[in-house]
Amino acid sequence: MSIKSNVEFEKLRNIGGIVARALRAMAERVRQGITTGELNEIGARVLGENGARSAPPLVYGYPADVCISVNDEAMHGIPGARAIEPGDLVKLDLVAEKDGFFADAAVSLNVPPVSLCGRDLVQCAERAFQRGLGAARAGNRVYEIGRAVEREVRRSGFSVIRELCGHGVGRTIHEPPTVPNFADRGARERLTEGLVITIEPVIAAGNGRTRSSIPSRSISSGGVSSFPAFAAAAPAGAGSGRNGERRPAWSVTA
Secondary structure, eight states, X not given: OBOOSHHHHHHHHHHHHHHHHHHHHHHXXXXXXXXXXXHXXXXXXXXXXXXXXXXXXXXXXXXXXXXXXXXXEEEOOOOSSOBOOTTOEEEEEEEEEETTEEEEEEEEXXXXXXXXXXXXXXXXXXXXXXXXXXXXXXXXXXXXXXXHHHHHHHHTTOEEOTTOOEEEOSSSSSEEEEEOSSOOTTOOOBOOTTBEEEEOOEEESSOOOOEEOTTTOOEEOSSEEEOOEEEEOBOTTOOBOGGGOBOOTTOOOO
């Protein structure tokens, strides 16, 4: 969707804030011994307390409220009885809806003792997101986001998982355009002011190749980190943030 009014902007910011609170509540409880099912219950409770609903069950019939992936599971892990262990890399991915507006965000967390690779993966994913966000400007082409993401990932010695990408969001989970995490010259759509998209750097310590796991439906690779969040494309002349960094005027990141 594209934001056309302050009312729409506020509704998106509201659901984005709820998603952020749910992620924080779950992140605070990630530790050895807790199960992924228990983390899912925490996220679901925060959504319910704020009048929001998990979107994947609503739209796709997904069997849980939160996608929780561990270690080599890249995305879409189904929470259950699996207990978190020392050294795990845990990805919490949440899409939620309220008042007809959708927000999508995720966080990757290392459980102590933290490996050097796990630490570097998480930090790289966050840097790659920021690079992609800087390219999300009205007038730029979609592939410029992926180019910025992949440059940072390669510079850090990791790989982009090309099968997984960002997308439009706002009135449902997945909307046009597709937002690759590499310089896919086929993604030539121009970003327009107020267009709401997700930027989802999903990166791996291995070669970035994936396999689909049935019946768990998770997508696996090597050690994986992700840092998806959603934002709206900024006007071409939007202002700057701290240290002169360019910032979107319509930032609604969760």
